[in-house]
Amino acid sequence: MADNAITLDALQERLWAANFNKWLGLKILKIGDGTIEIVLPWREEIMSNPKLKATHGGVLATLVDATGDFAIATKTGQPVPTVDMRVDYHRTATPGDLRAVGRVIRLGSTLTVAETEIFDNENKLVASGRGVYFTGAIKP
Amino acid sequence: MADNAITLDALQERLWAANFNKWLGLKILKIGDGTIEIVLPWREEIMSNPKLKATHGGVLATLVDATGDFAIATKTGQPVPTVDMRVDYHRTATPGDLRAVGRVIRLGSTLTVAETEIFDNENKLVASGRGVYFTGAIKP
Amino acid sequence: MADNAITLDALQERLWAANFNKWLGLKILKIGDGTIEIVLPWREEIMSNPKLKATHGGVLATLVDATGDFAIATKTGQPVPTVDMRVDYHRTATPGDLRAVGRVIRLGSTLTVAETEIFDNENKLVASGRGVYFTGAIKP
Amino acid sequence: MADNAITLDALQERLWAANFNKWLGLKILKIGDGTIEIVLPWREEIMSNPKLKATHGGVLATLVDATGDFAIATKTGQPVPTVDMRVDYHRTATPGDLRAVGRVIRLGSTLTVAETEIFDNENKLVASGRGVYFTGAIKP
Numbered sequence: 001m002a003d004n005a006i007t008l009d010a011l012q013e014r015l016w017a018a019n020f021n022k023w024l025g026l027k028i029l030k031i032g033d034g035t036i037e038i039v040l041p042w043r044e045e046i047m048s049n050p051k052l053k054a055t056h057g058g059v060l061a062t063l064v065d066a067t068g069d070f071a072i073a074t075k076t077g078q079p080v081p082t083v084d085m086r087v088d089y090h091r092t093a094t095p096g097d098l099r100a101v102g103r104v105i106r107l108g109s110t111l112t113v114a115e116t117e118i119f120d121n122e123n124k125l126v127a128s129g130r131g132v133y134f135t136g137a138i139k140p
Numbered sequence: 141m142a143d144n145a146i147t148l149d150a151l152q153e154r155l156w157a158a159n160f161n162k163w164l165g166l167k168i169l170k171i172g173d174g175t176i177e178i179v180l181p182w183r184e185e186i187m188s189n190p191k192l193k194a195t196h197g198g199v200l201a202t203l204v205d206a207t208g209d210f211a212i213a214t215k216t217g218q219p220v221p222t223v224d225m226r227v228d229y230h231r232t233a234t235p236g237d238l239r240a241v242g243r244v245i246r247l248g249s250t251l252t253v254a255e256t257e258i259f260d261n262e263n264k265l266v267a268s269g270r271g272v273y274f275t276g277a278i279k280p
Numbered sequence: 281m282a283d284n285a286i287t288l289d290a291l292q293e294r295l296w297a298a299n300f301n302k303w304l305g306l307k308i309l310k311i312g313d314g315t316i317e318i319v320l321p322w323r324e325e326i327m328s329n330p331k332l333k334a335t336h337g338g339v340l341a342t343l344v345d346a347t348g349d350f351a352i353a354t355k356t357g358q359p360v361p362t363v364d365m366r367v368d369y370h371r372t373a374t375p376g377d378l379r380a381v382g383r384v385i386r387l388g389s390t391l392t393v394a395e396t397e398i399f400d401n402e403n404k405l406v407a408s409g410r411g412v413y414f415t416g417a418i419k420p
Numbered sequence: 421m422a423d424n425a426i427t428l429d430a431l432q433e434r435l436w437a438a439n440f441n442k443w444l445g446l447k448i449l450k451i452g453d454g455t456i457e458i459v460l461p462w463r464e465e466i467m468s469n470p471k472l473k474a475t476h477g478g479v480l481a482t483l484v485d486a487t488g489d490f491a492i493a494t495k496t497g498q499p500v501p502t503v504d505m506r507v508d509y510h511r512t513a514t515p516g517d518l519r520a521v522g523r524v525i526r527l528g529s530t531l532t533v534a535e536t537e538i539f540d541n542e543n544k545l546v547a548s549g550r551g552v553y554f555t556g557a558i559k560p
Contacts (some may be wrong), residue, residue, distance in 0.1 A: 001218045019187040021335065047159040056160035057495050058202020060202035065197045082197045083391060084412055086226035086506055088552065091525040106510040106545055110390075110416065111363060111499075112550075115434050123367065125526055130550075132364055132412070132508065223531060224504065224552055226366055228393050228412065232387040245407040246405055250530075250556065251503060253408075255367050265386055268393075270410075271367065272504055272552070276530065299467040300476035320462040336440035337502045338482020345477045362477045366506035 012065045034104035036071045046109035064129035068114030071102035087129035096121040110136040146217045152277045174244035180240035195233035204269035208254030211242035236261040250276040286357045314384035316351045335373035344409035348394030351382035367409035378403040390416040426497045454524035456491045475513035484549035488534030491522035506550035516541040530556040
């Protein structure tokens with residue numbers, strides 16, 4: 001790892017410094033050099049379609065955003081602002097834990113791209129997406 | 141309006157049928173033919189950056205998704221599944237109500253595109269984005 | 281206009297400094313403060329589907345990219361690098377001139393977002409899209 | 421491979437049935453089951469920035485679009501219409517052949533997502549992107 005290496009525990013603390021990530025209960029499973037896995041536990045309040053009990057697309061977007069951001073944080077030591085984000089919805093996310101796998105695509109001095117895939121508890125791809133993040137103001 | 145016109149009250153009820161929209165307290169302000177305005181009231185739990193008290197990018201993404209979807213619902217009478225979505229973040233959304241203005245860009249028999257702009261309480265553009273929605277399975 | 285105002289002729293010259301824009305024959309119709317209209321004349325080589333004689337999606341993407349970039353140039357006096365871009369395809373673009381209308385959504389000191397709509401010669405919306413551009417290295 | 425398997429030569433012929441792909445000289449290097457590699461040879465006309473001799477972002481977008489489409493065609497036996505597309509630009513693409521590697525992310529009966537990475541002749545990632553394609557009208 002680089003000089004600015006950060007432990008899983010420290011990243012988890014940073015993740016929950018954001019109230020919304022904490023409310024969702026996002027939990028970091030493991031980290032690598034530019035990679036991360038985060039679990040989103042299911043809860044009643046995150047449903048969209050009440051018949052299908054589908055998880056809301058905005059919650060999946062949150063997971064794409066946070067997972068990409070903290071994949072970058074494994075390299076930079078800190079989360080950074082999101083410039084833009086896009087999500088593809090592949091399947092209905094029915095109740096159960098969701099697992100997000102993120103990786104840095106290209107780390108730049110100003111802008112960084114990270115990608116996230118979200119799997120359901122049968123390991124099926126539910127959604128995937130990308131964020132562009134601003135890495136031009138990282139403080140040592 | 142078209143034959144499948146729907147009232148603001150009926151749309152509000154549909155909006156809150158999704159637990160997550162209800163938890164966020166999304167409230168429809170007004171509707172037109174393919175247009176809608178929705179307010180997101182601020183609350184502690186939606187913060188991302190604790191110092192800036194910024195609203196989480198995932199919450200803004202949720203607002204883009206829901207506003208686009210219900211702009212379409214003013215035409216179709218019902219919300220439809222999101223195919224994909226993208227959001228540009230323009231400014232930090234500090235505490236205060238956010239107002240989302242959505243409109244249908246192109247209503248198709250299979251796929252429909254809707255766009256949303258989000259303004260803060262000083263009427264500054266905070267974020268904007270688009271969703272592609274599947275309108276190919278609408279039930280009369 | 282701002283101090284860095286630039287004339288339509290000067291912008292047209294900058295546009296054609298890029299070989300590919302010149303090969304396509306992109307022509308600026310009019311400019312405003314953060315707005316622009318560009319015409320793409322049809323030619324045999326830009327077809328995708330040979331039966332429908334549809335214009336290639338990549339050519340439409342080029343038009344979205346260039347139009348957004350030069351909408352920004354009406355404000356900055358120069359085109360800037362594209363960070364990312366997305367295009368929605370609404371209708372088949374059959375032979376005939378295409379008109380692209382671009383506008384700056386949010387001009388930032390580091391990043392700028394511009395949006396483009398493309399119309400066919402019956403004024404129907406064929407495609408639309410957005411680009412994020414890097415305005416952090418503009419030289420006076 | 422599936423019943424609708426198609427040979428590299430047949431795909432190459434389909435690729436060049438589109439005038440613009442032929443003009444660009446796109447050449448399929450190899451195909452797999454939902455994967456493809458395509459080369460874009462450099463030529464003067466595809467430059468954007470004349471000083472850097474950079475390849476135009478619209479040409480890279482074309483390559484993302486076509487590569488994703490023909491990655492799908494290895495599974496469906498035919499190219500399909502693009503619904504939307506997005507491209508991230510990671511590095512300036514200086515003169516030299518570009519190699520695009522595409523793969524199907526999720527093949528659906530109505531909509532399919534494919535992703536493409538573009539490498540320069542030093543194997544550096546120049547751009548990457550995704551397309552959503554309409555697979556709901558495939559003819560046997």
